[in-house]
Amino acid sequence: MENVNKNRLFIASCVALLVTAMTFAIRARLETVFGPEGVGLTLEQIGWAFTPAFWGFTLAMIIGGPLVDSLGIKKITWIAFITHAIGITWTILAKDQTSLFTATLFVGIGNGMVEAALNPMIASMYTENKTKMLNRFHVWFPGGIAIGGVLGWLIMDVMGLGWQIMVGILFIPLIIYAFLFFGQKFPVTERVQLGVSNKKMIASLGKPLFIFMVFCMLLTAASELGTTQRIESLLKESGTVPLLVLVFINGIMATGRAFAGKVIHKLQPAGMLLFSAIFTFIGLWLLTITSGTMTFAAAAVFAVGVTFFWPTMLGFVAEYLPETGALGLSIMGGAGMLSVSVVLPFMGKLMDDASPIEALRTMSILPAILIAAFIGLYIYMKKRKSNTQEA
Numbered sequence: 001m002e003n004v005n006k007n008r009l010f011i012a013s014c015v016a017l018l019v020t021a022m023t024f025a026i027r028a029r030l031e032t033v034f035g036p037e038g039v040g041l042t043l044e045q046i047g048w049a050f051t052p053a054f055w056g057f058t059l060a061m062i063i064g065g066p067l068v069d070s071l072g073i074k075k076i077t078w079i080a081f082i083t084h085a086i087g088i089t090w091t092i093l094a095k096d097q098t099s100l101f102t103a104t105l106f107v108g109i110g111n112g113m114v115e116a117a118l119n120p121m122i123a124s125m126y127t128e129n130k131t132k133m134l135n136r137f138h139v140w141f142p143g144g145i146a147i148g149g150v151l152g153w154l155i156m157d158v159m160g161l162g163w164q165i166m167v168g169i170l171f172i173p174l175i176i177y178a179f180l181f182f183g184q185k186f187p188v189t190e191r192v193q194l195g196v197s198n199k200k201m202i203a204s205l206g207k208p209l210f211i212f213m214v215f216c217m218l219l220t221a222a223s224e225l226g227t228t229q230r231i232e233s234l235l236k237e238s239g240t241v242p243l244l245v246l247v248f249i250n251g252i253m254a255t256g257r258a259f260a261g262k263v264i265h266k267l268q269p270a271g272m273l274l275f276s277a278i279f280t281f282i283g284l285w286l287l288t289i290t291s292g293t294m295t296f297a298a299a300a301v302f303a304v305g306v307t308f309f310w311p312t313m314l315g316f317v318a319e320y321l322p323e324t325g326a327l328g329l330s331i332m333g334g335a336g337m338l339s340v341s342v343v344l345p346f347m348g349k350l351m352d353d354a355s356p357i358e359a360l361r362t363m364s365i366l367p368a369i370l371i372a373a374f375i376g377l378y379i380y381m382k383k384r385k386s387n388t389q390e391a
Helices: 006-034 043-050 052-071 073-093 097-125 130-137 140-158 163-168 171-181 190-194 198-204 208-229 242-258 260-289 294-306 309-320 322-353 356-363 365-390
Strands: none
Touching: 006 043, 006 052, 006 073, 006 097, 006 130, 006 140, 006 163, 006 171, 006 208, 006 242, 043 052, 043 097, 043 322, 052 073, 052 097, 052 322, 073 097, 073 163, 073 171, 097 130, 097 190, 097 309, 097 322, 130 242, 130 309, 140 163, 140 242, 190 322, 198 322, 208 242, 208 260, 208 294, 208 309, 208 322, 208 356, 208 365, 242 294, 260 294, 260 309, 260 356, 260 365, 309 322, 322 356, 356 365
16 A cells, blocks of 8 residues: 555545445436426336436446456546536436437446546555445445535526536536545555465355345346435425435435444444335335425435445445455445336336326335345344354
8 A cells, every 4th residue: 555645535435425326316307308298208207218328337346346356446437437527418418318329328337447446446455444434435425416406406496497407516516526636656456465266256256145136136226226216206296395305315424434433333234135125115105194394204204214225235234245356346226226127217117107106105015025135134143253253
């Protein structure tokens, strides 16, 4: 880590993740721009147009993950910058489903490259506090969604300006993170530091515990991002401003992740994940039976649930399966985003054919499955710790 400015790299990473997160909030606001009352796309068509944000993310992570070890973190980070810039520009020029799809693909690849490069970089820089620092890094995902949501509401709903201006504000943090990364020395990944061979890394990806965590990632990501990405349609009849509910949810998430250290110490990752699944399930059900100001109360319960899902899933793998390396983290993140690309059009069809309430009730099945899965994980990890201590 000689000559590596950890603080600057960490701050730059947070700003890069801020761009990623703001694209989620702004895309949620674009649903009304391109929807039935705007350009005229159906909610299912919008779901398909938005899917590249997630499978493009997955593609970038699966490709970028192994390349981080060979090409280095620095090159993957600059690829993220270039694809972000193309995607933002293309979004501003989008006029129909096809152009929106293409723009979203480039944004998704940029987002995936950010995670592919910077999750392993942070794990490499903070080997003693991986889960804690990954939670702090991922403060800027909900934080960025909250910032993007507020700016979108101010620009379009309060000031009455065009949606292109709302998208254009993404260039500000984009330029900032490029400036912060410019000229910096980057660390190598932890797998390279430890000298873990490609053969051992590939073998580690086949471990039952890793496969189990990938399965759980499919459900945790869909529960969180599937719901928040379609918040405009899900809550349009709730008597609230959906974008402000999104800001409220992500404000709670950002606060929780900022102070995750004490919670992690007390519950340990497996306990945190079980806690999260329970609150997510309750929150989704409450959203189906509340309206008006009580929607915020239901959203608060949901927010408490999803706060620790993504960073703790990554932290668990980095902490207990470090030999899977950057590729392991990329597979986790990629699996999560892939699942969201599947549920978005599915939720859109449910809302077109049935109702937003039916979509929320269907989504609540996912955290219900996770409750059972994480009870099993908690018991397994407790036994594993006990056997280690006895040995």
